[in-house]
Amino acid sequence: MSESTPDPRLRALADRLRPGAARTVKVVGFDGADTLVRLVDAGAETAEIGRIPQHEASMRRTGHPSELFELGQEIRAEEIGRWREGQLHLSARACEIPALRSFLLALDPGQVVTGTVAAVHNFGVFVHVDGEPDGPCTGFIRVPDLSWEWITHPSEAVEAGQRIAAEVIIAETRSGQVMLSLKALKEDPLIRFADQLGRVLTGTVTRIVPFGVFVRLAPDVMGFLHLSELTAEPDRPPEQFVDEDEPITVRVTEVDLPRHRVRLALPHGSDRS
Missing domain, CATH: 2.40.50.140 (Nucleic acid-binding proteins)
Known part of the structure; x- marks a missing residue:
């Protein structure tokens, strides 16, 4: 099966959510709704203070982290990044259920x-x-x-x-x-559709939005025709030019595989104004 290029937005999301290292920490205090912890390495308490934000304390609903943790308690928490002048932030909920x-x-x-x-x-x-x-x-x-x-x-x-x-x-x-x-x-249908770039096709208007219309070009291929292609008057809504389920002839101007996007224009010489 042929594969499409991975969506760069999903790649960025995956990189941001990738699990961090699990650390042993000791609860040393509370700062509002956050929990302050000291890192423990090789069984010895270090000088570094970290923070567990309230929403990272537990998957359970609680009013205050003191309902979950006691001063001096050692817990496992996952590193999630550094904020506030380099202070380490951690997630206890990520390690709550081993x-x-x-x-x-x-x-x-x-x-x-x-x-x-x-x-x-x-x-x-x-x-x-x-x-x-x-x-x-x-x-x-x-x-x-x-x-x-x-x-x-x-x-x-x-x-x-x-x-x-x-x-x-x-x-x-x-x-x-x-x-x-x-x-x-399943194979991305745009892979086989990519050779339609530049061609004039007839599709069906499936959805009208304030900034343009979506056109079905094949059972599993949808293209977008921007309002600016329909009229030079942006204040006029697309409904003045097309109706849903109406056939429309368009030209394929872009097939973007990473974003799974097809852009359309009216064929040269067309005028729907």
């Missing part, structure tokens, strides 16, 4: 996993990934990662109880989830 952390760390981007769809919502799909520890539902598929085809709701792609195979985008220890992609296991 079995979950171990499961997530064993998953690599590009790895194919199997699982069962647990729930389908308008914002995405939750998946019980095979091998995950009892309790948490670790898999999540965003709507854009479900299908190459245009869908209006995730239920058009999967249903609860369905067995699926998906590709790992990133396993994120701080959220306790692994982002998955169904469409990554």
Whole structure:
């Protein structure tokens, strides 16, 4: 199967969410809703003070970190970066469930996993990934990662109880989830469509938005025609020029594989004003 170029935005997201090193720290105080800790190396307390922000303290809802930690308590926490003049920030929630952390760390981007769809919502799909520890539902598929085809709701792609195979985008220890992609296991339809660049095609208007219209050029290929291609008067809405489900003749001006984007223009000489 041919593969498209990875989306640079997903690459950047994966790099930002990549798990950091787990450290042993001792709770030394509280600063508002944050927890102050001192790093422990080789069993010895160091001079460096780190900070666990409130939202990184636990996956459970708590009013104050003192409900979770005691002064002098040693815990494990994951490094997440340095802020406030170089102060180390850490996440205790990333190490809260050792079995979950171990499961997530064993998953690599590009790895194919199997699982069962647990729930389908308008914002995405939750998946019980095979091998995950009892309790948490670790898999999540965003709507854009479900299908190459245009869908209006995730239920058009999967249903609860369905067995699926998906590709790992990133396993994120701080959220306790692994982002998955169904469409990554299928060929990007734009790969075969790329030879249509510059050609004049007839498609169907599927959606009208304030700044232009989406045009279906093939069952799984959608292009975008900007409002500026329809009129030189930006204050006039696209509905004045086209209707949904109306055939329209367009020219393919760009096929962007990394961003899975097709840009369109009206053929030379066309005038819809």
